[in-house]
Amino acid sequence: MSKKIFITGGAGYVGAALVPKLLDLGYQVTVLDLFLFGENLLQSHNKLRTIKGDIRDQDLLEKIVPGHEIVIHLACISNDPSFELNPELGRAINLDAFEPLVKISKAKGVNRFIYASSSSVYGIKEEMDVHEGMSLEPLTDYSKFKADCEEILKKYKDDSFTVVTIRPATVCGYSTRQRMDVVVNILTNLAYHKREISVFGGGQLRPNIHISDMVNAYVALIEADKNKINGEIFNAGYENQTVLELAEIVKSVIGEDVKIKFIPSNDNRSYHISSKKINDMLGFRATHKISDAVEDLKSAFDDGRLIDPLNNEMYFNIKRMQNINLK
Incomplete structure (x- = not known):
């Protein structure tokens, strides 16, 4: 019998790409999501159950978590600007709702809990290969709460409840729940539609x-x-590249007529992570290049899959959060 997987935030940017893959692999999937970015982001499937609901609703969790072996927790108010728009909401969803979800999962027989943290928990490091053993110096409440949740999760680990945290780099490329507010996607959108990329700093x-x-x-x-x-x-992660290198990759895919405009910046935040551990321990290595993500977005622009990508609030977390005024 196929394993049953419960995914919070399964209609988000990564979730909307993960769910079809898991269904193709034969898993049964339940998605809990507020569907703030559209109701039809996941195609119906006989092994997929979607529930419109809030991870803060513990009564709902008590009802729907039982029967699943694995929980993947993706749901959060994502990125710093969206978080800062309403810090109380950000705290309620990203931190306060976390421990009840873990407790309920463990009590209801889930045996594996996978948590999506963020590589931003490291803060700014001088070292070239920032690995999992290094100290965390989160710079914002968004990343601080990610780090707090990692610590909370560890407390629930035992032989029958496997807990694991992943700290992704910034995700890029095409999804049915598109985001245009992450660096590679921003640069690609501007290059394609404006034929000009502004690079702040670049190093x-x-x-x-x-x-x-x-x-x-x-x-x-x-x-x-x-x-x-x-x-x-x-x-x-894949590779650690400078913003200028990313802009050059985008230009090479979108067209040589794209101008790169340099703007001085005081933002010297530089992040660089090592993905050696996941390769050594699990044999996982990223195989898709950044140029592949740009190609995928270009195809989506070419064939009209993305509607008004420069302005559509559905592709920009901060714009959407401002307009829906979630409580």
């Missing part, structure tokens, strides 16, 4: 990962032997 490193590789990283965590992952934390 800062930004680790990215193609959305297909991110999906494959979750599959690796689902399928890994519990003894290899219980209590572990894994970075997941």
Whole structure:
């Protein structure tokens, strides 16, 4: 019998790419999501159940979590600007709702809990290869709460409840729940539609990962032997490239007529992560290049899959959050 997987935020940017992959692999999937970015992001499937609901609703969780072996927790108010729009809401969803979800999952017989943290928990490091053993210095409440949840999760680990945290780089590429507010996608959108990219500074490193590789990283965590992952934390990234290098990759795909305009910046935040551990322990390595993500977005622009990509609030977390005024 196929394993049953419960995914919070399964209609989000990564979730909308992960769910079809898991269904193709034969898993039964339940998605809990507020569907703030559209109701039809996931195609109906006989092994998919979608529930419109809030992870803060513990009564709902008590009803729908039983019967699942694995929980993948993706739901959160994502990115710093959206979080800062309403810090109380951000705290309620990203931190306060977390421990009840873990407790309920464990009490209801879930045996594996996979948590999506963020590589932003490291803050700014001088070292070139930031690994999982390094100290965390989160710079914002968004990343601080991600780190807090990692600590909370560890407390619930035991032989019958496997807990694992993944710290992704910035995800890029095409999804049915598109985001245009992450660095590679921003640059690609501007290059394609305006034929000009503004690069602020340019020397800062930004680790990215193609959305297909991110999906494959979750599959690796689902399928890994519990003894290899219980209590572990894994970075997941591709290469550490500067913003200027990313802009050059975008230009090479979109067209040589694209101008790159340099704007001085005081933002020297530079992030660079090592993905050696997940490769060594689980055999996972990102295989999709950043240029693949740009190609995928270009195809989606070419064939009209994305509607008004420069302005559509459905592609920009902060614009959407401002307009719906979620409480």
